[in-house]
Structures are given as structure tokens and as C-alpha cells.
Amino acid sequence: MIRVEIRKLMRRPRTWISIVLLCLLPAIVAVLLRVTHLGPRPGEGPAFLSAVLANGTLFPAAALGIVLPLFLPVAVAVIAGDAVAGEASVGTLRYLLTRPVGRTRVLVAKLVSVLVFLFVAVSAVAVTAYVIGTALFGSQPLATSLSGAPLTTAQVVQRTVVVVLYIAWSMIGVASVALLLSTITDSALGAAIGALAALVLSQVLVTLDAANAVKPYLPTRYWLSWVDLFRDPILWSDIERGVLVQGVYVVVLLGFAWANFMTKDITS
Amino acid sequence: MSVVSRQTRRRWATVVAATGFLAAVPALLAARPVGAVAMSAHEVVAAAAASAGVPHQGLVQIDASLGLPTLPVVSDETKILSGTTRVRTWWSTSASWRVDTITGTGEEITIADPASTGGGVRQWSFENNSVTDVLYGPAVRLPRADDLVPPQAARRLIGWLGPQDKVLPLGARRIAGVDAAGAELVPGNPAGTIGHIDLWVEPASGLPVQVDIYSRGGTRPVVSSRFLDLDLTRPAPDVLSPSFVSTAQQDSTSEPDLLARVNALGSVPLPDHLGSLRQLTGPAATGLHGIAVYGEGLTRVFVIPLPDRLAGDVYDAVAPGSSVAAGGTRLTVPGGQATVLSTPLLSLAVVSGQRQGGHGYIVVGSVTATALKTAVTALLASP
Structure with a gap:
């Protein structure tokens, strides 16, 4: 079942178009930086973008910082929102559920396929950014951490791998919202927009002092904490909290998605 | 009831119960009763004052809402007094510590390095890709992040306590997982803007x-500094002496900010009294010539004469029509004029004197705007 869903996902042009667009955006930024040599001042703009002019090995981190706030959540919301609602809207959900598999397995298979998309998309951005970054800006044996300590290329690569895992995990919350809405509505677009609306609300509350009491529990609160992986020593506390908060959202939202999907009327 | 509807109900009940439990966990953790802490308020203050030798490391959040205007010569340095700042701190001894101010895309580090800086500090700035040695540790300067972490802030404020100020008991509170003992410091001078200072310490070590810090009549702290994570172990030596990339710009200075630059002006004769405020001398004063401190206890006024080259920038900032002047009160008295700004915790006057050979002053302190105007009038009237 899981293999079927993954194969279905990977055969869809929209999946690859999303991934290509996600990789293209940082590539455009890299080319513009290379041509103009006009990077943002250090401490301004996306994290590490100012540093890539001197060392291309940091461009994967900068690229992930570029796509994380908006483009990646949009792509994930579209794919996850389509998972169940897309099948319902074209009428294939009833045929899917007539097969001798439980609805729980169908939902798990949908979730796993979304997770695969997530990891493929985030990894693709990091890998293409590494290739483009080192090709356009070159690579230095030592990069500068936020704390000023030198980082070897091996350390940069290791930390970037952890960044990929963390960002992919952060997006699981988005995927869970979209998947829940996907089990409620028959409109894939509606599910995606609903998930993005929830994220915008979270982003607004994160910047609001009046929301201080709920801020630590907002799904987007710790998204940018991956930057802490490039400090020396690494600041793990926010990363750990980010992993935990996303985990809670996943459990709760997928719980509701499961409860709803198990009794979903698929004849209408 | 059908089997299907029973299953459906059970399923939803399970999900709702699990959600309710997870949502309640933070509230349940916060509602755990704070353990009894047997320390009197005076013991809390004494323990905090003697805590400089307590090794520790942790993450601190500083929330400040002083509402200071943007003055061109000190805008970068005063950022920490408005908004939220997160700080990592490692403390081994008074001569071996490190404080990192962390932002979303950068970091600034201050490291005690008395051996190579003559008692000063070494600073790293990611934004500037620079390592700067601040030589000789100026006795008076604008506050840095390391001044505002709870232990240093508490020890400094306790050092300012005067005989009129009161120390009152305050209930225990759980902070960074510690059941902390509290004390309330209340200034005795009615002209002061500080309402009270609440202080909590880790009972075993006395570490604040x-x-x-509350303004008079305020219900929310104007400045709050607290540990989010705390570990009472000695930090590793390599953390306290980090290495920096060789490509960083190396620099050194003995005048890191406006107050230190005032040193270059030399001494300007200042009166012994400003109204009812007496000039402090000896250890209670700043220890830096050129700057005078008036008042007593937690109620203090600093008079900072400005060199001409800095005064021009400040005059422009407070000129009629400027953003600073718009929020302040224009004060014209014999001998000069001033723009007086008041925030809940601080009052600040930018003074343009005429009699003292064109000197400018910044007068700032934890007194009401009325008391500050009296002080400015006395300053300009002094021979």
C-alpha cells in the first residue's frame, strides 16, 4: 500500500514541478549574487546569505533559509492537502477503500508518501544548493560559524544534514494540518489553503507580544531554530523544543484525521 | 446503539482524551507547587551579593521596554534596553566568563580576557566579522548583555542599595526548574522612578x-532578566576561550561606546549638589573622571558632559522638529536649554549649555521628570 502511494506520488508531474521550483528559487538568488556581488549585510536577510559570497559550502543552509518561511510550506500543504481530498474530488477514494485494506493503512500510506516528498524536496534543495554554491562561489577549507569558530567542510556538511532532517520534521506539522483538512473536505485546494491559513495565523502570533503565553506552543515558533546548529557550542534547547512541539502536533492532528477518516462518508 | 457508532464514539473519545492530556501537560507542569524555601529576604540579598564565585551556564531571556528614544551616537548600544534579547552565558569566575547575544541570523560574543586586554574583554561580532579587544575595562559604559544577565544585574543593583532602601520578603517561584527564593527591594527616595526590584536566587548557591525591575506604580516589569535553562556546573575551558576564524578583522579600543569616549573630554567642573541630589564620591561613584553621579541608593542621576564632536550629533537629534524632540519637553532656563524625555523607568535630558563654553550634557537617571528638570536647572545655573 505504501509503495503504491509513493509510486503514485512520484509519477505525478506536480510533485516534480514543486521540487524543481523549490530548487530553482535559491538557484536564481545564487546567480544574482554571483553576477552582482551584492549580498545582504551580515545579520540581515536569510541566514548565511551574506556569507556565501566567501564560501559556497554555506549555500545549502542559505537556500533552506530562503525556501523555509513560505515556498516549502506551500509545496507541502499542496501535496498533503491533495492526499485524500484529491482522491475524493475525482471519485477514486471509494475505489481505493473498496480494496481489502483498512482505512488506517490507507491513511498511514498517504502520510508516509507525504513524508517521502518532504525529505526528497528538502534534500533536493540542499544538494542542488551545494552544487550551485560551490560551483559559483567556490569552497573554502574553513567556514565561519555564527560564533566565529572555524568549521571544516565536513562539519558544515554534517550540520547541513541535521538541518535537512530538522526542517523536514518541522514541515510534518504543516503536512498534518493539511492531511487533517484533506480528510474533512473534498477540495484539495481548500485543504491546502486551510493549512496555510493556520500557518499564517501562527506566524502572526509568533511576532505578537500579547501572545507570549502561547508562543512556545505555536507550530512555527521553532522553525528557524536550525540556525542554532551553526553556533559553537550548538544550542540544542530550541531545536529539542521544536522537535517536541512538532511531534505533539503530529500526534494530535493525525489522531483527528484518523478518527474522521475512519467514519468518512465516501459515497457522497 | 450500533456496534459502528460505539466504535466511532470510542475512537473520538480516545483522540479527544489524548489531545486534552497533551494540551494540559504544560499547565500541569506549571501548576506544580513550588517547594518551601527557608530563606529570609535579607539572606536572599546577602547570598546574591556573594554569588560571584558560583560557576554556572545557561540560557537567559532579557525583556526590556524602557522606550528610550533613538540617539544617533548610542543607538546600537541601547538596543538591548528595548525588546527581547536572548543570551547564552558561561561563568567560571569573575575573570573567566563568556556571554553570547544570539539573534536569528547572527551572534555577538563578549569574553572576559583580563590577561591580554588589561582587565578588559574580547568581543566577536558575526555581523562585522570582527574580533575587538576592549582594553582596560572602562569603569562606566553603556550596558552590555553581560551586565543584564540575572547574576551580574542583581549584584550591581544590590551594590547600589542605600540605607533608605528597604528589603522585603517575596514568595518563592520556580524559574528554569529551580525553586527559587525571593526578595523585594524598594527604593526609599520618593523622587525615584523605580517602584521595586524583585529578585530570586537559587537557594543552595545564592545565584540570582x-x-x-518595576517602575513606580507599574504592574509589569520594565526590565526582566531570567534564566530559561540553568546548569550549575563549571563550563569547559575551551568554551570560555573560543578560537575565531583567522579571516576576522582584528581590532582594539579603549573607548567602546559614548560614555567611554567621554573620557577624552577630561574633567568638567560639576556642582556638589543638583537640587536635593548630592554628588556621590568614592566607591559609590563611577570611578571615571568626567562623569558625576548624584543621589543615593537606587535613585541615581548621571551627568555626562559631551565632547563638542559628539554634542553636535545630539543637538541635531533634539532640535525642534526632530523625532526625539517631538516626544520630549523643551526646557529653557538661564544658562541653556534642554529636551527632557521620560520613560517609566528613566528620565533623560539632553542639555545644551551656554555658560560652560558650549558644553553639552546628557543627564539621565532613575528619577521623575520633575526631579530631573530640577537637576538640569541646577546644573545650568551652577557657576
């Missing part, structure tokens, strides 16, 4: 873990 939270300091909240």
Missing part, C-alpha cells in the same frame, strides 16, 4: 536566577 531572575531580576524584575
Whole structure:
């Protein structure tokens, strides 16, 4: 079942178009930086973008910082929102559920396929950014951490791998919202927009002092904490909290998605 | 009831119960009763004052809402007094510590390095890709992040306590997982803007873990500094002496900010009294010539004469029509004029004197705007 869903996902042009667009955006930024040599001042703009002019090995981190706030959540919301609602809207959900598999397995298979998309998309951005970054800006044996300590290329690569895992995990919350809405509505677009609306609300509350009491529990609160992986020593506390908060959202939202999907009327 | 509907109900009940439990966990953790801490308020203050030798490391959040205007010569340095700042701190001894101010895309580090800086500090700035040695540790300067972490802030404020100021008991509170003992410091001078200072310490070591400063009549702290995470172990030596990339710009200075640059002006004769405020001398004063401190206890006024080259920038900032002047009160008295700004915790006057050979002053302190105007009038009237 899981293999079927993954194969279905990977055969869809929209999946690859999303991934290509996600990789293209940082590539455009890299080319513009290379041509103009006009990077943002250090401490301004996306994290590490100012540093890539001197060392291309940091461009994967900068690229992930570029796509994380908006483009990646949009792509994930579209794919996850389509998972169940897309099948319902074209009428294939009833045929899917007539097969001798439980609805729980169908939902798990949908979730796993979304997770695969997530990891493929985030990894693709990091890998293409590494290739483009080192090709356009070159690579230095030592990069500068936020704390000023030198980082070897091996350390940069290791930390970037952890960044990929963390960002992919952060997006699981988005995927869970979209998947829940996907089990409620028959409109894939509606599910995606609903998930993005929830994220915008979270982003607004994160910047609001009046929301201080709920801020630590907002799904987007710790998204940018991956930057802490490039400090020396690494600041793990926010990363750990980010992993935990996303985990809670996943459990709760997928719980509701499961409860709803198990009794979903698929004849209408 | 059908089997299907029973299953459906059970399924939804399970999900709702699990959600309710997870949602309640933070509230349940916060509602755990704070353990009894047997320390009197005076013991709390004494323990905090003697805590400089307590090794520790942790993450601190500083929330400040002083509402200071943007003055061109000190805008970068005063950022920490408005908004939220997160700080990592490692403390081994008074001569071996490190404080990192962390932002979303950068970091600034201050490291005690008395051996190579003559008692000063070494600073790293990611934004500037620079390592700067601040030589000789100026006795008076604008506050840095390391001044505002709870232990240093508490020890400094306790050092300012005067005989008129009161120390009152305050309930225990859980801070960074520690059941902390509290004390309330209340200034005795009615002209002061500080309402009270709430202080909590880790009972076993006496390490201050939270300091909240309230304005007079205020219900929320104007400055709050607290540990989010705290570990009472000695930090590793390599953390306290980090290496920096060789490509960083190397620099050194003995005048890191406006107040230190005032040193270059030399001494300007200042009166012994400003109204009812007496000039402090000896250890209670600043120890830096050129700057005078008036008042007593927690109620203090600093008079900072400005060199001409700095005064021009400040005059422009407070000129009629400027953003600073728009929020302030224009004060014209014999001998000069001033723009007086008041925030809940601080009052500040930018003074343009005429009699003292064109000197400018910044007069700032934890007194009401009325008291500050009296002080400015006395300053300009002095021979």
C-alpha cells in the first residue's frame, strides 16, 4: 500500500514541478549574487546569505533559509492537502477503500508518501544548493560559524544534514494540518489553503507580544531554530523544543484525521 | 446503539482524551507547587551579593521596554534596553566568563580576557566579522548583555542599595526548574522612578536566577532578566576561550561606546549638589573622571558632559522638529536649554549649555521628570 502511494506520488508531474521550483528559487538568488556581488549585510536577510559570497559550502543552509518561511510550506500543504481530498474530488477514494485494506493503512500510506516528498524536496534543495554554491562561489577549507569558530567542510556538511532532517520534521506539522483538512473536505485546494491559513495565523502570533503565553506552543515558533546548529557550542534547547512541539502536533492532528477518516462518508 | 457508532464514539473519545492530556501537560507542569524555601529576604540579598564565585551556564531571556528614544551616537548600544534579547552565558569566575547575544541570523560574543586586554574583554561580532579587544575595562559604559544577565544585574543593583532602601520578603517561584527564593527591594527616595526590584536566587548557591525591575506604580516589569535553562556546573575551558576564524578583522579600543569616549573630554567642573541630589564620591561613584553621579541608593542621576564632536550629533537629534524632540519637553532656563524625555523607568535630558563654553550634557537617571528638570536647572545655573 505504501509503495503504491509513493509510486503514485512520484509519477505525478506536480510533485516534480514543486521540487524543481523549490530548487530553482535559491538557484536564481545564487546567480544574482554571483553576477552582482551584492549580498545582504551580515545579520540581515536569510541566514548565511551574506556569507556565501566567501564560501559556497554555506549555500545549502542559505537556500533552506530562503525556501523555509513560505515556498516549502506551500509545496507541502499542496501535496498533503491533495492526499485524500484529491482522491475524493475525482471519485477514486471509494475505489481505493473498496480494496481489502483498512482505512488506517490507507491513511498511514498517504502520510508516509507525504513524508517521502518532504525529505526528497528538502534534500533536493540542499544538494542542488551545494552544487550551485560551490560551483559559483567556490569552497573554502574553513567556514565561519555564527560564533566565529572555524568549521571544516565536513562539519558544515554534517550540520547541513541535521538541518535537512530538522526542517523536514518541522514541515510534518504543516503536512498534518493539511492531511487533517484533506480528510474533512473534498477540495484539495481548500485543504491546502486551510493549512496555510493556520500557518499564517501562527506566524502572526509568533511576532505578537500579547501572545507570549502561547508562543512556545505555536507550530512555527521553532522553525528557524536550525540556525542554532551553526553556533559553537550548538544550542540544542530550541531545536529539542521544536522537535517536541512538532511531534505533539503530529500526534494530535493525525489522531483527528484518523478518527474522521475512519467514519468518512465516501459515497457522497 | 450500533456496534459502528460505539466504535466511532470510542475512537473520538480516545483522540479527544489524548489531545486534552497533551494540551494540559504544560499547565500541569506549571501548576506544580513550588517547594518551601527557608530563606529570609535579607539572606536572599546577602547570598546574591556573594554569588560571584558560583560557576554556572545557561540560557537567559532579557525583556526590556524602557522606550528610550533613538540617539544617533548610542543607538546600537541601547538596543538591548528595548525588546527581547536572548543570551547564552558561561561563568567560571569573575575573570573567566563568556556571554553570547544570539539573534536569528547572527551572534555577538563578549569574553572576559583580563590577561591580554588589561582587565578588559574580547568581543566577536558575526555581523562585522570582527574580533575587538576592549582594553582596560572602562569603569562606566553603556550596558552590555553581560551586565543584564540575572547574576551580574542583581549584584550591581544590590551594590547600589542605600540605607533608605528597604528589603522585603517575596514568595518563592520556580524559574528554569529551580525553586527559587525571593526578595523585594524598594527604593526609599520618593523622587525615584523605580517602584521595586524583585529578585530570586537559587537557594543552595545564592545565584540570582531572575531580576524584575518595576517602575513606580507599574504592574509589569520594565526590565526582566531570567534564566530559561540553568546548569550549575563549571563550563569547559575551551568554551570560555573560543578560537575565531583567522579571516576576522582584528581590532582594539579603549573607548567602546559614548560614555567611554567621554573620557577624552577630561574633567568638567560639576556642582556638589543638583537640587536635593548630592554628588556621590568614592566607591559609590563611577570611578571615571568626567562623569558625576548624584543621589543615593537606587535613585541615581548621571551627568555626562559631551565632547563638542559628539554634542553636535545630539543637538541635531533634539532640535525642534526632530523625532526625539517631538516626544520630549523643551526646557529653557538661564544658562541653556534642554529636551527632557521620560520613560517609566528613566528620565533623560539632553542639555545644551551656554555658560560652560558650549558644553553639552546628557543627564539621565532613575528619577521623575520633575526631579530631573530640577537637576538640569541646577546644573545650568551652577557657576
